[in-house]
Amino acid sequence: MCDIISFDEARRILQERPAWFLARPEPYNPAPKRPGQCPICGYPQGTPGFLVADVPVGHPLFGVLIRCPACWNGYLPEYLRKISGLSPTMLNWRLENIVAEDGLQEATRAAWQFIKRPVGWLTLWGSFGTGKTFILACIINALRDRQIAGMYIVAPEFLDRLRATYEPDTPIGFNKLFAQVRDIPVLALDELGQVQATDWANDKLFQLLDYRYRHRLGTVIALHFDPAGKAVPPQFPLRFQAILSRIKEFPVVELSGGDVRGLLRQEAHND
Template sequence: MDVSEPTAEQLQTRTANCKTHGDFESRAITLPTLGNKPGKPAKVIWSKCPACARETAEREATAKRTEQEQARQQRIEDRLNRAGIPKRFRECSFENYVADSDAKRHALSTAREFAENFPEHARRGSTLVFAGNVGTGKVHLAMSIAQHIIGQGHSAFFATAREIVLMLRARWDDRTAPSELEVLRMLTKVSLLVIDEIGIQFNTDAERDQLFGVIDGRYRELMPTIVTANLSRKALQQTIGERSYSRLREEGNWVPFDWEDFRGQKRIGR
């Protein structure tokens, strides 16, 4: 490209050539220089190929969008890690849950409604109890809800009932572990708590009292909770106690999963 000093008549535009895009109209850009002596001409540069400039801008915009998407994905991954969601369940979604019966479609629509209207359920402190046979997709739908609301900027935490008891007792064996009060506050304040396999391990009054502390704390703060259990209503009530059961029942929705175990089948959600 010719970069020789232009004459006065050439200071507006001139034809230049780009090796990639061919001829283009180049425009003069005058740059005032501080301290110029009278009569000394200002510095003039010529605009470069506009097609090259557009391509560069598009590449930079694409790179920026990619960087932003990677950062968004990392934030979601960090939230999933903090939420305690196991990697096995991170592919769970409403879309890949196989609802091939009226009962399964009811469970799916209930879960989807809970996720899509989470702010309203958060205002009311709603509870979902997914109860029924082993391997019927209870955790799949619970994880679908949790991941949906995490994507909307809410917090969630997933743990088995046994893990919650162990978290509350951790200070007994490790003085550096969070105190029972600190754990209880975390479990109470998280936007959504999912308690899996509730009722399996509660063989002592102490364990029932600890679980009641969590359920009651969320009940008083109007914080939504999802519970999964392989028990009937009566068995769950007897296992966790009347106080906990009463709080789950208020503003709660019991969703039965009473079909056969389909965990061994290939598709996710079955």
């Protein structure tokens, strides 16, 4: 019978005898975690799960089951907050703050529909300041309430972080960072149209979105241009037309109102 220890005890041992990383038990399943599964161990929610340490034979943790900190210790809410990518202010943004005169009714309805079934894609597009970022953050917060892991990222900032992994002594490697974003059950990708026109950047975004499309992972995208329009910004090469085509397979909502940033900030402050 395997030994079973706590996550904190395993962390202490790993600090004394470093290993690579914590994975899930055999049979090992590298596929993305789905809604309804613990985002840490992959077990069905409500079923206490385990982790194993990816260590060689002879390591003290080899063959030891480690209690998942989310399932056993109530760590999940804090974990979801930390991985959300939201600032302290954005963590308070809620769809309930939106009132009828904001001009965001259609986007709000689409957001609620996505929250109820967070699979496939949803794309929001409109001019700057029309509330796209607000809606994206609200979706991630609503999913946190439902114990579903979601992450908000700004496309140019994410690419900068990926480039930084090539530097020496980086705290996180390229593959691990890319996989964290690629495999998250729900991804809110802001400012997709603002990336620099480089082959490397376009390749990474294509790999990210193509993977999520093939695995039907929940993805919310914000653009400042109409993905169904004829005029595509020059930073999108020909191969990216496939992504724009896939975007159109799912709901696309225009935010056509005026600048609502001041109103939304006031509503969030009053909440």
